[in-house]
Amino acid sequence: MAKIENHKYTIEEAFRECFYIIPDYQREYVWTDKEVQQLLADIDEQIGGDNTREYFIGTVLVSPVGGQRQHFEVIDGQQRLTTFFLLLCALKHCFEGEVQSQAIGGLITTSYISADGENQVRLKLEPRYENAGEVMTRIVDIASDPEKTRAGIQAAGIKSFGSLERLLSAYGTIYRYLQSNYQDPKTLKRYFGYLANNVIFFQISTDVSSALKIFETINERGVGLNPMDLLKNLLFTQVLKDDFTKLKGEWEKVTKPLAKVGEKPLRFLRYFLMASYRIENARRDGVVREDEIYDWFVKKENEVLCNYKAAPFAFVRKIIISVECYVNFTQQRDNNGNANVAMNNLAQLTGGAFSLHYVLLLAVSPLPPALFDHFVKQLESFLFYFIFTKSPTKELERSFSIWADELRFVCEIADQALQREQLNIFLMNRFQAGMKAKEPELSDGIKRYNFESMQQYRTRYLLRKLAQHVDMAFRGIKVAGSLDEYRGLEIEHILPNTPTADLLADFKRKNPGRDYNQEKLRLGNLTLLEKPLNIIAGNNFFELKKPKYTACGSYLTRSLVKLEECGNNTSITRINTKLVAFDEWTAETIDLRQAILIALVKEIWSISPIDVQ
Incomplete structure (x- = not known):
């Protein structure tokens, strides 16, 4: 060589x-x-x-x-x-x-x-x-x-x-x-x-x-050292030699599930600590960094807090339970391991890289299924405000560690009515208050939102939620289902992404002072359309695209052309008051539709208290 x-x-x-x-x-x-x-x-x-x-x-x-x-x-x-x-x-x-x-x-x-x-x-x-x-x-x-x-x-x-x-x-x-x-x-x-x-x-x-x-x-x-080896060795020092095989078997229940789903062990440990214990440090931010994990464990006060010296197997069992929940969360399952619509929607919002919210999910994992499900739906609304205002991640990191302490207290309440009441207080004081503070920033962000503002998967998520909300109102449905039914719809640029020369000339004539390349990317110019219809619609004028829009399964897209009528004071007439059908498609039309979508955004992503009875 x-x-x-x-x-x-x-x-x-x-x-x-x-x-x-x-x-x-x-x-x-x-x-x-x-x-x-x-x-x-x-x-x-x-x-x-x-x-x-x-x-x-x-x-x-x-x-x-x-x-x-x-x-x-x-x-x-x-x-x-x-x-x-x-x-x-x-x-x-x-x-x-x-x-x-x-x-x-x-x-x-x-x-x-x-x-x-x-x-x-x-x-x-x-x-x-x-x-x-x-x-x-x-x-x-x-x-x-x-x-x-x-x-x-x-x-x-x-x-x-x-x-x-x-x-x-x-x-x-x-x-x-x-x-x-x-x-x-x-x-x-x-x-x-x-x-x-x-x-x-x-x-x-x-x-x-x-x-x-x-x-x-x-x-x-090549086989690298497992980043959790230091903690494993620390635990091995707490048990008798006759228990080594038993501890090794238990420890594999921690490492193997994480490896199977490709999750970093240190990231899990970091979230586990912030979700499970009150974190005290010199920074007073309640946050544990990856390079601080082992040092945190060996501190005398934390040894007592975790009780891993006196009861190492009980401590490992606690980690195993959290690993099971953590893996479930990465697979869009709830705290009982069941497929969950709210978790699936949350995953479509956060994507594969954002995972800090697992701190809160781990903290509330002991909640009854109905409360856990309700919490996830509210968390989705809160994170929508955070993500779509492009707030710094560290702003949440400090908050989530403190909020996890509060949520553990809620989980420990035995009285069901009191537990629900305290969960509502948390949702209002933390999520609702945080969203209200960011509402002007969100309105401005959505007003300026375009195809390049976020990753495409988040733009798809946004459009799917808008389409689902309008369809629910149109059909009189109260409980939202999975967004998966909208996966077959593609993002359609109403002003085409690659216009013909005639279309571009027509736009410039009708919209003096407006930049076509900017207008075509705006949220108001985007909708969802089935792939076959999208292909046929192509780069045509709005007038020629109308028949394809009216054939769409999503009412948000159909309503661009015509508002369907069905009696008086029905679910259809009520949603029609929030929509507008258009005869032509101009820059001013896009302005109006962007405003319509902003109003719908505020309806969709909101905090709802859970019934205390």
């Missing part, structure tokens, strides 16, 4: 010193919003802890490119490197006008003089599959928000599909994450400082054939 070199890099050092090439024989960029958000959240959690501690993101395997100093083909690690490159691109725009922007620019590109004496610019990370290199170059050159970036790429005639769409989606996810969590320049600088200097990886460099062999060996034989 050829010479193998190993080097420890920070993110800043890697992109300052190295050029990374993603060869066309490698698989393309496959990370979804879940993986991107997970990486961002993992780094975010570390920033709240010891800021001098390094955060290791794994090993990157590369092969040197002959004749070019510090140029490497990436054999393993391109998903992470590509995501970090996009993160640097987003940070550069966020720091626009600041010295940090220039510094980050040097990590993204470098200039050199060609043999012809021309100044050339080269990306520090260059994907060579499909048209990814051109897409990445455009992202760097446009250096703007996701909406303008996507519009610029479309204007350049680059079709976004597959991995190219995932690159754009990842950039949008990263940009929105920074905007939501690091709007303050001071915190943004702190974030960049930690990312640049404390996030590290080991880079193994050798020739291609050797690198591929190493990659195969790592993936087939």
Whole structure:
């Protein structure tokens, strides 16, 4: 085997010193919003802890490119490197006008003089599959928000599909994450400082054939230490040797279910602690970071609180019960392991990466099924306000740990009427009050909401909930069912995403001063439509699309063309008072429909007390 070199890099050092090439024989960029958000959240959690501690993101395997100093083909690690490159691109725009922007620019590109004496610019990370290199170059050159970036790429005639769409989606996810969590320049600088200097990886460099062999060996034989081993060893010190086999068997009931669903053990432990115990620390924020978990356990007062020394098996059993609930939650099941509509809806809102709400779900897991189900529905409304106002995650982290203490108290109440009464008090004081404080911010956010405002799965969730609410009112149904019945509907741009020349000219004539590319993305221009109808509707004028809309199963879409009549003071006539049918489709029409949808949003996502009887 050829010479193998190993080097420890920070993110800043890697992109300052190295050029990374993603060869066309490698698989393309496959990370979804879940993986991107997970990486961002993992780094975010570390920033709240010891800021001098390094955060290791794994090993990157590369092969040197002959004749070019510090140029490497990436054999393993391109998903992470590509995501970090996009993160640097987003940070550069966020720091626009600041010295940090220039510094980050040097990590993204470098200039050199060609043999012809021309100044050339080269990306520090260059994907060579499909048209990814051109897409990445455009992202760097446009250096703007996701909406303008996507519009610029479309204007350049680059079709976004597959991995190219995932690159754009990842950039949008990263940009929105920074905007939501690091709007303050001071915190943004702190974030960049930690990312640049404390996030590290080991880079193994050798020739291609050797690198591929190493990659195969790592993936087939590599077994890392379980991050829960320290806690397991701590518990083993509390039992007699004759009980080792029994404890090992019990511990597997903790680790195996988490591994089966791909959940990080340390994340579970963090949520378990905040859900199960009152957390005291020097920061007085009630939060346990991943790198603080073991230190928390070994403190004398927490040893007594958990009672793992006196009753280790009872403590492990408590963890096992929480693991069972936690796994159920990840699979959209309730606290009894049953498929649950409310949990399914909650999952469609939060997506795979957002999981902080599991702290509250674990805290209320002992509630009777009816109360648990009611709590989840209210939690969905609360999180909708939080997510769609792009509030910082850390704002919730501190609150959830404190609220978990209050919810444990509710769960311990034996009297059913009193328990319901106390749960209602919590819902009003915490969820309702929090939503009321954010109501102006939400109204403004929905007013400005467009196709690029959120990840597409959240836009689908929003439209599905709107369609379901209108259909329930139309049919006189009181209890909401699963959103799955709307999965067969696609997002339809009423003003087409790719208009014909005639349609574009007609819009400009009727809507002076309005930008078509902006109007087509607005929430008021979006609806749901069955795929076959969506294909037929195509890029036609609104007048030609009307027959397809009237054939839609969703009344929210049918009502765009005609309001159906059925007697006086019926469920249909009542919902009709909140809807409008349109003769033509203009920018002013989109304004009106956006306002209609804002009113519906406030109806749908609200807090309802549970009957105390």
